[in-house]
Amino acid sequence: MEYRFIITGGGTSGHINPAITIADTLTEFYESRGDTCKCIFTGRQDKLEGELVPKAGYEFHNVPAEPFPMKPSPKLARAVMTMPKGRKICRELIRSFKPMAVITTGGYSSVPLLLEAEKAKVPTMLHEANAFPGRANRRFGKKAVLVMTGFPDIEKYFSSAGEIVYTGNPVRSRMFTFDRDRSRQELGLADDDRLVFVMGGSLGAATLTGFVEKALNDGQCNNVKFVLSCGKQHSEEFRRLSDRFPNLDAREYIDDPGLYLSAADCCILRAGAVTCAEICATGACAILVPYPHAAHDHQTYNAMQIKDHGGCEVVSDDDVKAGKLMPVLTDILSDPARQAEMRRCSKALSMPDTNRIIAESINKAITPKN
Numbered sequence: 001m002e003y004r005f006i007i008t009g010g011g012t013s014g015h016i017n018p019a020i021t022i023a024d025t026l027t028e029f030y031e032s033r034g035d036t037c038k039c040i041f042t043g044r045q046d047k048l049e050g051e052l053v054p055k056a057g058y059e060f061h062n063v064p065a066e067p068f069p070m071k072p073s074p075k076l077a078r079a080v081m082t083m084p085k086g087r088k089i090c091r092e093l094i095r096s097f098k099p100m101a102v103i104t105t106g107g108y109s110s111v112p113l114l115l116e117a118e119k120a121k122v123p124t125m126l127h128e129a130n131a132f133p134g135r136a137n138r139r140f141g142k143k144a145v146l147v148m149t150g151f152p153d154i155e156k157y158f159s160s161a162g163e164i165v166y167t168g169n170p171v172r173s174r175m176f177t178f179d180r181d182r183s184r185q186e187l188g189l190a191d192d193d194r195l196v197f198v199m200g201g202s203l204g205a206a207t208l209t210g211f212v213e214k215a216l217n218d219g220q221c222n223n224v225k226f227v228l229s230c231g232k233q234h235s236e237e238f239r240r241l242s243d244r245f246p247n248l249d250a251r252e253y254i255d256d257p258g259l260y261l262s263a264a265d266c267c268i269l270r271a272g273a274v275t276c277a278e279i280c281a282t283g284a285c286a287i288l289v290p291y292p293h294a295a296h297d298h299q300t301y302n303a304m305q306i307k308d309h310g311g312c313e314v315v316s317d318d319d320v321k322a323g324k325l326m327p328v329l330t331d332i333l334s335d336p337a338r339q340a341e342m343r344r345c346s347k348a349l350s351m352p353d354t355n356r357i358i359a360e361s362i363n364k365a366i367t368p369k370n
Contacts, residue, residue, distance in 0.1 A: 009105030086112030129273030168351035283347030311346030
């Protein structure tokens, strides 16, 4: 039997990578039973999903979509005008592909497909990665046959959904295989080398890149190697900085951060849901700096889930700008025992069974009930 799904979600790696992982998980699940599975994706060609989804080997369909602002503005007019184009493409795709279900990981680019799935009475399912759900998922969770959550105790936002399952956040199975000593050996690090990995998400983070630049210019970390995922908008300036500072390795985007998360003495990261899951899967020692403009401050909710169990430190964006991150980083780098304890606590929060739970929950939701 062939199982067919259309998967959507985009804009940032926090939406895209879980969607790809769900597709990989479903393919592996059904093929292990002797069945076949075909997953195709929708999203915006000019956004990150247009690059990452085909790279992962999946068929990708470009669907025009624009975000709906909270207040009336020219952006609202553009969003309204674009919606019929996107819905028409999705309507035709549903008719031709005949999916058993549509699965979303959130984001405005998912809206045209979900509207058409509801209209065509195709079952919709969603995965909400954050501790506070986004607008699209709150809206479409009301009629979803299945809602999967990345954090516990958020069922109240989806009270009218068919079924709600706490699955944890899907990360690539490879994330659970990293070993600190092997990762450091692969990167050519000696026992006394100190590595700080800084990643501001797929789009970069000005506050974090600004911190690295200041630390380098001030000579505060001359004996520390920085690996920085700086995002496209900062790539040129940090390539120039890499020429000036031999202890800086700046990349536009790191597709597989697990190697650096596991090898680093300390990581400095935003607190997106997938990043938090990857910290736990790899057992990383991390300082989290929640993005201050995230909807409903959901990154702070995410970060505190780990901090409350001793798995990370949390420094606000404003405190980083006020110079309060460096003392925290210095203290952690000077205390190997503290690093080891933070790694132990973060690893204890990992959920290795997430992908299996997701596949079984989706299969159960599409299986006819006798």
